Amino acid sequence: MVYTRKNQRDLTGAERRKFVAAVLELKRTGAYDEFVRTHIDYYSADGEGRLRIAHMTPSFLPWHRKFLLEFERALRRVDPTVSVPYWDWTRDDSPASSIWGEDFMGGNGRRADLQVMTGPFAHSGGRWNITYAMTDTRFLTRDFGRPRDPIALPTRAQLDEVMRERVYDVTPWNSTSASGFRNRLEGWAPGRGNERFRIHNRVHRWVGGLMLGGGSVNDPVFWLHHSFVDLVWSRWQQRNPGAAYLPAEPLPLGDAQYRKVAARHQPMAPWGVTPAEMFDHSRVYRYA
């Protein structure tokens, strides 16, 4: 049975409550923190001379598609009517957007310590204690728009530019790939100041706090952000039916990326699925 992922702005009050309740239940059982831990474990940078499976790499998109599917499966074991909604940040681009409501994601962090004080994920509510993070802080933090060096969310025009890419990914298959859909969407770019932070990366920076670092999954908006990134990839796939995942074959000995990236039919840890197996989601979910 194919289920639907909806735009979070179109959820009813009841749908918002059910999603939040399922997330809180996963947190209560400890399952949520295992997802946090997985994301921490698989973050490796592209100058470190070892395999990268989740970021700065062609498998950024299929790895996160599988990661979301696993999270969604866990949510749907709690409540079979729930799916992961998406946050279209080109449209809901303000701290006043309904996504940050007290009945959903909660609001910005306070100035003194960036602690989120409103909504179901505020530490004071007693149900959102941070277990795995890069600091010893126990509360969720956010810093919308980074006031000390302001940055805006990506625009529709910027996203349209990414959608005009015709090839999935290009050599050297990392954060310095000058073209290709994957790196343009992931958002690594040369330049100065905020120019360096594009699309997916820019959203992590705009939310700030825990979303900026290795513990980004601690902020439930992570899932809504990545649901939209996955939607963008899905739409791009529809527009470019002939554009398969690249690299198609494992890179040969002598290539600088030899054994550092996953080719089309190589398994991605920790699940063992391949990028090719993640390419078509139409029998599992669709986007509204």
Added chain:
Amino acid sequence: MIVPRRVALRSLFALAVTAFTGGALGRIATRTPSGAPRDPHAFDEMYGGRHLLGFTGPDGAPVALVDGRPLHLMRCADGGYVTPIDHYESCPTPLAATRAAVDELGTARLSRFAGAHGVPTDPTGGSPRGVHA
């Protein structure tokens, strides 16, 4: 397996520095035999109310401590470094990356995960979590 030895060394080192006190590490890092070349990754400064200490680790890669706690400097293909606190800003030097992390830290202290993370070694390998134990 790509670089298990390096990973193991880094993990062991992270454990070792965690076990030491910040003061002892400071002496180890800055004590250089006279005439020896200066450590290219050395820094020792106060920034944002934090003590930043940098030096070359056992595998030749730069190591940073913030108030005595290890901060993983992750090398990027553009020649810069990101840290577990700020995954999205590649900074040109270890010191710049450490300062950028402190800018985002606020009042928080680094956790044990900030010293070393992201260490899967093989696409078919299972959980890399053992190194965190």
